[in-house]
Amino acid sequence: MKQTSVRVPYEPVEVAPVTTNRRVLSKIRTRQKVLEAARQLFTERGYEASTIRDIAKHAGMSTGAVFANFEDKSDLFEAVLMEDMERVAERMRAAAAVEAPVNDKLLSVFSAGYEYHLEHLPLMQAIIAQSWLRPLNAELRARAAAKVLLGIVGDALRDGSRAGEIQAEFDVRLVSETLWDGYLANYRRAVYDEWGLDTLRARLADQIELVLAGLRTK
């Protein structure tokens, strides 16, 4: 008895970190499994038709295990969205790293987005639909993530400006957001008119030209 009471203070120091790590790791794995299952169902069925119960079943765990990791379906959806935005950001950054005239670079950056999202269009459709329906705090979080993507577009514009292709002084935010509006609007055509990557790119190239036309130095 005395021995155990003496050992108690040491235990957390020596043993606890290991179990915590293991527990943390298994929690991360569970979370990842749930996320994957959710992504798959959202992609196949859209947001509305995917239930937590189905997602849990798909992940091979209880609904309780899902709720231990995510507050509700919208929380889960947001996690999928954030993961998507990070992946798209990575691809867009890679596209922006290639030296090219400003219009080509912008086209590559946006095309990276199209390429990624065309692979699971229903999910993108759900993402855009939900973007109109989320509460303000979720909107603010999504905006912070979108700011990263817009930043990549903004940097491409600044590069073009430094290279003397477009004016030195312009409203980077306004131009980036206007391009973004066109980029997003085209997803409708992908969904309802079955536009593929080539058609999307061609339309976007025209939109980019249109927006840049007013900013060209010559």
Place this chain on the structure above:
Amino acid sequence: MGVREAQKRATREKVVEAARQLFEEIGYEETTIRMIAERAGVSVGSVFTTFESKVDIFNHILFEKFEALFSELKQISPYLKGSTRDRIASLMSIAYGVESRQLELMISHLGASHGWPARIEEESNQRHGRLLGLFRAALEQGQASGEIRTDADLDLFSEMLFAVYVRNYRKAYYEKLTPEALSALTERQLALLFEGVEAKASA
């Protein structure tokens, strides 16, 4: 009109009004047919005898809403003054003014529009086509007066205008922009876009 017809029409009106209130109050997604029936004071079954589904009720409301907006814009458009850009800015401002009176409904509309069936999308496209037609008419007038370059792609341009116009409702909603602030933003967007199509004064 027979008694049955009259009854059917009365039910329809009650259903539409109840749905309109609910879509505005709690949003399209959250509203169920059961709630609509309850608010309208009719049975769930009779909702379904007048409309096929929730999205059809919504589409009907959007149709009425659009007709009201469109007739207002159409009436005003011949009297708009100023450059092409000014006239289009005015059209958008008027639309923002009208829509911001029921912004929740507009947001529900735009959210639902990304998941609704193709038949609704087709009807919706026809409505948007008519709105775009007003933009286009102003642009064609601008081309005729030499303000807009004759080689400008008006389809591309009016679609881009529309993309910007629609996305601005997001800002209005989430940033709580007043119709005036929204119009100011539109002015800047139009200035940017028109730069690309305006005929430059030849030196």
